[in-house]
Amino acid sequence: MNKAVELLNLWASYEQENPKADLAQFCQTYLASQQPESSLASFWQSPAPPDKASLLIKLIGRVSKLHTLHALAAFKECGLNSFDEFLYLSSVAYMTNPKKTDVISAHFNELSSGLLILDRLKKSGLILEQGDVHDKRTKRLTITSQGQSQLEACYQKLNEVNQLCFGGLAENQIELGIHLLQPVEATLAKHWLAAKMK
Template structure:
């Protein structure tokens, strides 16, 4: 059978079973069905999660943990001791004159933990703290030239870690992952911030 006809027949069958689905959903389902079958998690030394959502979050967690471990080893040469320090330094660099609480909230940390991270960056000479012109209680943050230099070095090393972790994926696969996961992150972040405000 002609491949185009075969694909149209698959789409017709999928559309019949999923009348509200669109072409993008069909393509994602089709690609998932083409993935090699097998025990993807046979190397884990813990029970296989009971459902696919649990398996996905476990995979995301393990990838994140392993990525962070490699990044931390790379960041040590730049004078940073945690991934949070890198994230905070990056936020201070790219947010416009941020308040301490802006930086902390952006990374879902508790206030006390966030203040400790910012204090370490300040003591290392990577950021400066200064008063707000309109509110004496508010502290604003800026990155120092040393902080900017260290941050740029961290980004270079992080690019190497990213390439090691995701270099085997095609750019389209990375874009698909972002496309699928970004709305979930935005929704969860919105719920978290709303709950925090309450």
């Protein structure tokens, strides 16, 4: 059978079973169905999760952990001691004179933990803390030239780590992952911030 005809027939079947689905959803489902069945999780010390959503979150967690371990080893060469220090330094650099609480909330940390991270960056000479002209209780943050220099070095190291972790994926596969996971992150962040406000 002609491949185009076969694809149209698959789309027709999918549309019949999923009348509200669009072409993008069909394409994602089709691509996922083309992946070979394998026991990728068989090397885990613990049993594979019983459902697909649990398997997905376990994979995301393991990839994130391994990425962080590689990045942390690279960041130590740049003078940073944690991935959080890198994230906070990056936020101070790219937000406009943020308040301490803005930076901490952006990374879903508790206030006490976030203040400790900012204090370490300040003591290392990577950020400066200044009073707010409108509110004397508020502190604003800016990155120092030393902080900017170390941040740029960290980004170079991070590019190497990203290549190590994701170099085996094509650009369109990475884009698909972003497309699928970004709405999940946005929803979870919204729920977390709403719960925190309560």
